[in-house]
Amino acid sequence: MRLANISNRLMLVTQDDRVVDVSQQTDGRFSPNIQECYDRWDELREVAGQLDGATGKPLSGIALDYFASPVPHPRQVFAIGLNYAAHAAEASLAVPEDLTVFTKFATCLTGPYGTITLPPGTVDWEVELVAVVGRGGRHIPKEKAWSHVAGLSVGQDLSERTMQASGPAPQYSLAKSFPGFGPIGPLLVTPDEFEDPDTIELGCAINGEEVQIGNTSDMVFSIPEIIARLSRVTPLLPGDVVFTGTPPGVGVGRVPQRFLAPGDELVTYALGIGEMRHQMISQT
Ligand code: ZN
Numbered sequence: 033m034r035l036a037n038i039s040n041r042l043m044l045v046t047q048d049d050r051v052v053d054v055s056q057q058t059d060g061r062f063s064p065n066i067q068e069c070y071d072r073w074d075e076l077r078e079v080a081g082q083l084d085g086a087t088g089k090p091l092s093g094i095a096l097d098y099f100a101s102p103v104p105h106p107r108q109v110f111a112i113g114l115n116y117a118a119h120a121a122e123a124s125l126a127v128p129e130d131l132t133v134f135t136k137f138a139t140c141l142t143g144p145y146g147t148i149t150l151p152p153g154t155v156d157w158e159v160e161l162v163a164v165v166g167r168g169g170r171h172i173p174k175e176k177a178w179s180h181v182a183g184l185s186v187g188q189d190l191s192e193r194t195m196q197a198s199g200p201a202p203q204y205s206l207a208k209s210f211p212g213f214g215p216i217g218p219l220l221v222t223p224d225e226f227e228d229p230d231t232i233e234l235g236c237a238i239n240g241e242e243v244q245i246g247n248t249s250d251m252v253f254s255i256p257e258i259i260a261r262l263s264r265v266t267p268l269l270p271g272d273v274v275f276t277g278t279p280p281g282v283g284v285g286r287v288p289q290r291f292l293a294p295g296d297e298l299v300t301y302a303l304g305i306g307e308m309r310h311q312m313i314s315q316t
Contacts, residue, residue, distance in 0.1 A: 107271065165273075
């Protein structure tokens with residue numbers, strides 16, 4: 033099953049790439065607010081199977097401006113640092129023995145297309161697979177963790193490196209939470225849609241030049257491992273977001289270093305999910 037948030041309405045994307053308004057087609061049984069669907073995930077999955085033949089516009093005909101994040105208002109946002117060994121190496125940091133966790137404050141979340149305002153400093157890119165929690169819980173065993181994941185999407189963990197590195201301890205959460213620093217989209221895709229949800233290619237390009245390419249099979253902690261370890265500490269809630277870490281190729285690890293500049297177009301993709309497209313603009 034694939035979902036989208038179009039004109040701030042929950043849409044099912046059918047097998048033949050049409051978009052069906054779930055609230056309209058169920059006579060209001062489901063709210064048009066996509067965030068609320070994660071609280072009734074099992075019920076939605078049942079209903080969605082019956083809606084696949086419903087009438088709807090072609091996905092390709094929808095103007096990009098209408099797409100919003102498929103998970104716009106999560107109660108908790110987790111982000112995992114240093115989750116690919118080659119990225120830890122380019123950051124001159126050790127591969128962690130347990131999760132390195134920070135948050136991206138919820139006001140930084142945005143949709144898959146549009147402009148992102150660059151604050152002063154050095155803004156870097158980080159393509160990441162995003163996992164969204166369906167069924168919540170605590171002490172979720174690794175073996176059952178995939179059944180707690182509603183779906184996967186693509187994200188960018190944009191990061192202002194000057195702030196991140198200032199001070200005696202890394203300032204991850206704040207430096208990664210300027211408005212627009214957490215784009216997610218364009219679709220939310222359930223794990224069963226992938227041949228292997230632990231092996232997904234992802235990457236990003238600036239002005240057409242590929243800067244990151246990776247595969248989630250190289251994660252230090254797989255998505256089931258992340259869900260298990262996070263839920264040992266923190267109850268996971270339906271609709272929570274997990275940014276799962278970035279593969280190598282970020283700007284801070286380059287010689288010379290490179291950062292996003294006004295006018296740059298950043299395209300971010302994961303195979304089986306789609307691509308996001310953002311233009312960088314300067315702060316006026
Ligand atoms: Zn990251």
